[in-house]
Amino acid sequence: MSKTEWYLEYEITKNRPGLLGDISSLLGMLSINIVTINGVEQGRRGLLILAKNYEQIVRLESILHTMDTIKLIKLRVPKLRDRLAVRHGRYxxxxxxxxxxxxxxxxxxxxxxxxxxxxxxxxxxxxxxxxxxxxxxxxxxxxxxxxxxxxxxxxxxxxxxxxxxxxxxxxxxxxxxxxxxxxxxxxxxxxxxxxxxxxxxxxxxxxxxxxxxxxxxxxxxxxxxxxxxxxxxxxxxxxxxxxxxxxxxxxxxxxxxxxxxxx
Structure with a gap:
């Protein structure tokens, strides 16, 4: 089954060491691959990720909403602006x-x-x-x-x-x-x-x-x-x-x- 690319963007509400590792570990446990990651705005990170099915994305969204260290901003099929934001580090x-x-x-x-x-x-x-x-x-x-x-x-x-x-x-x-x-x-x-x-x-x-x-x-x-x-x-x-x-x-x-x- 081919994987589908998604764009994930979150805002850091409580910055602490290891936060990015927590996100990466979460994606790994859900068998979601990270394609690219970069800062896209002050205090925000954007990621292009690969998921095998939509259920993985639903589970990811549900878990992200429970985290008090970040605020989920976007989780969607990537638009051109999203791809360029990750590529260049700005929107x-x-x-x-x-x-x-x-x-x-x-x-x-x-x-x-x-x-x-x-x-x-x-x-x-x-x-x-x-x-x-x-x-x-x-x-x-x-x-x-x-x-x-x-x-x-x-x-x-x-x-x-x-x-x-x-x-x-x-x-x-x-x-x-x-x-x-x-x-x-x-x-x-x-x-x-x-x-x-x-x-x-x-x-x-x-x-x-x-x-x-x-x-x-x-x-x-x-x-x-x-x-x-x-x-x-x-x-x-x-x-x-x-x-x-x-x-x-x-x-x-x-x-x-x-x-x-x-x-």
Missing amino acids: IQQDADDKKTFRFVRDELGLLVDFMAELFKQEGHKLIGIRGMPRVGKTESIVASSVCANKRWLFVSSTLLKQTIRNQLIHDEYNENNLFIIDGIVSSRRANEKHWQLVREIMSLPAIKVVEHPDIFVENTQYSIDDFDYIIELRHDPEEEIKYDIVNENKMFSDSEFGGFDF
């Missing part, structure tokens, strides 16, 4: 009201790359938006995640190396295994109708699309924020405000002005 910050919005700061780029790579590995259509101020690491994180996910990335519009605005793809590039990157500001401010026709074609493909500056993108297209499956916000620090004032105040750019502004 991804998720918006309390908008569950599809996830927040990162620059010193969490490793966690961000890992998170996006896991999303990129999933098959089928997925539309991901990423917000952030200039030079915070948006495009570099997307490319690094593509590499981790073994995906070929294609810039439909970008300013990473030089201004890129594509009006067509070659035949082999219309591949649902490719990852398409669109800069909402570049497309909105500098593109022509041929470019927008290409964008519409790409949006209809059952592939991963990542849009930088999604708020500017939706202002100039028929798409809305509700069409996005995930919104990622990347900041230099938690207090930074993501603003587009400089874009909104400058509707038109000369080539030199636009080329010098790194979004």
